[in-house]
Amino acid sequence: MYKVKVYVTLRESVLDPQGAAVKGSLHSLGYGTVEEVRIGKYMELFLDEKTENVEKVVKEMCEKLLANPVIEDYRFEIEEGVVQ
Amino acid sequence: MYKVKVYVTLRESVLDPQGAAVKGSLHSLGYGTVEEVRIGKYMELFLDEKTENVEKVVKEMCEKLLANPVIEDYRFEIEEGVVQ
Numbered sequence: 170m171y172k173v174k175v176y177v178t179l180r181e182s183v184l185d186p187q188g189a190a191v192k193g194s195l196h197s198l199g200y201g202t203v204e205e206v207r208i209g210k211y212m213e214l215f216l217d218e219k220t221e222n223v224e225k226v227v228k229e230m231c232e233k234l235l236a237n238p239v240i241e242d243y244r245f246e247i248e249e250g251v252v253q
Numbered sequence: 254m255y256k257v258k259v260y261v262t263l264r265e266s267v268l269d270p271q272g273a274a275v276k277g278s279l280h281s282l283g284y285g286t287v288e289e290v291r292i293g294k295y296m297e298l299f300l301d302e303k304t305e306n307v308e309k310v311v312k313e314m315c316e317k318l319l320a321n322p323v324i325e326d327y328r329f330e331i332e333e334g335v336v337q
Contacts, residue, residue: 210293212291214287233282
């Protein structure tokens with residue numbers, strides 16, 4: 170089995186209102202040294218070991234569904250031989 | 254400046270309907286070898302370099318706000334001396 174860890178983040182230039190809200194809450198809780206918060210997604214995919222061209226396939230899945238390439242960046246790591 | 258990467262994931266035993274929906278969509282797109290998808294959050298926090306006890310402080314922030322310890326696990330990595 171392949172385990173793929175996918176990280177999706179908003180591009181630098183895109184405003185992150187959710188991150189701003191979390192930063193505000195952290196300040197309210199007394200953590201005033203928090204200067205910025207950016208929120209993204211972390212996904213774990215488990216692929217059957219029969220999957221071919223895993224890297225190409227995961228890139229396609231990111232481009233088509235998992236990330237919005239207009240406003241988001243993504244990166245991923247593939248681990249082979251994972252027992253779930 | 255400290256850069257902290259926080260990963261929040263649903264506990265193993267907790268159902269992940271969002272992950273199930275993404276898995277269904279991936280199957281519809283022809284990626285039938287996807288066996289499971291789990292969706293979590295990835296957060297980047299930037300803390301002022303004057304912050305003391307960074308590890309303790311980040312742990313507190315996770316427990317109080319960033320994660321729900323009842324249904325989620327979290328882990329984090331701290332990088333020092335980051336220039337934003």
